[in-house]
Amino acid sequence: MDKGLIQVYCGKGKGKTTAAIGQGVRAVGHGYKVIMIQFLKGNPTGEMESLKNLEPHFKLFRFEKERDFFWNLTDEEKKDLSEDIKNGLNFARKVLDTRQCDVLILDEILGVIRNEIVPMDEVIDILDNKPAEIEVVLTGREVPEEIYQRANYVSTIEDTKHPFEEGIGARKGIEY
Numbered sequence: 473m474d475k476g477l478i479q480v481y482c483g484k485g486k487g488k489t490t491a492a493i494g495q496g497v498r499a500v501g502h503g504y505k506v507i508m509i510q511f512l513k514g515n516p517t518g519e520m521e522s523l524k525n526l527e528p529h530f531k532l533f534r535f536e537k538e539r540d541f542f543w544n545l546t547d548e549e550k551k552d553l554s555e556d557i558k559n560g561l562n563f564a565r566k567v568l569d570t571r572q573c574d575v576l577i578l579d580e581i582l583g584v585i586r587n588e589i590v591p592m593d594e595v596i597d598i599l600d601n602k603p604a605e606i607e608v609v610l611t612g613r614e615v616p617e618e619i620y621q622r623a624n625y626v627s628t629i630e631d632t633k634h635p636f637e638e639g640i641g642a643r644k645g646i647e648y
Contacts, residue, residue, distance in 0.1 A: 582612020
């Protein structure tokens with residue numbers, strides 16, 4: 473990888489994490505190492521189990537305890553979550569500083585910014601100081617203009633039809 477770009481997968485639709493994982497799987501197929509750090513996702517997911525099959529080439533990390541959705545948390549729980557997320561960001565900095573991977577995925581980091589859990593400047597600092605050869609992928613619903621301007625690739629994923637509109641609930645293991 474000559475130059476590591478900054479990619480963003482954003483929007484209201486389902487598939488942002490899946491797209492980021494797809495980029496990671498593609499990178500592994502070309503002999504690159506991938507590290508994915510998930511934010512705001514404390515509950516077990518199917519991708520966690522699937523990605524274990526790609527270790528040590530694709531590693532998934534989480535720094536948060538299992539919790540309810542952010543908007544349901546108490547102030548004390550939000551404070552604890554903030555500390556967990558800061559640990560994740562510090563790990564991301566270490567990964568970049570020590571060049572432990574070729575692709576770093578920061579899953580749902582845009583949600584961290586949107587919920588004002590950490591200042592956007594901290595994420596911008598990571599992007600502005602990343603080694604030139606490392607690709608960074610960010611996901612979340614809304615991409616702030618400051619990050620949009622730094623990105624080389626932005627893909628917006630929108631749902632045009634959703635099963636909830638038809639009264640269909642989520643199937644175990646398949647999230648809508």
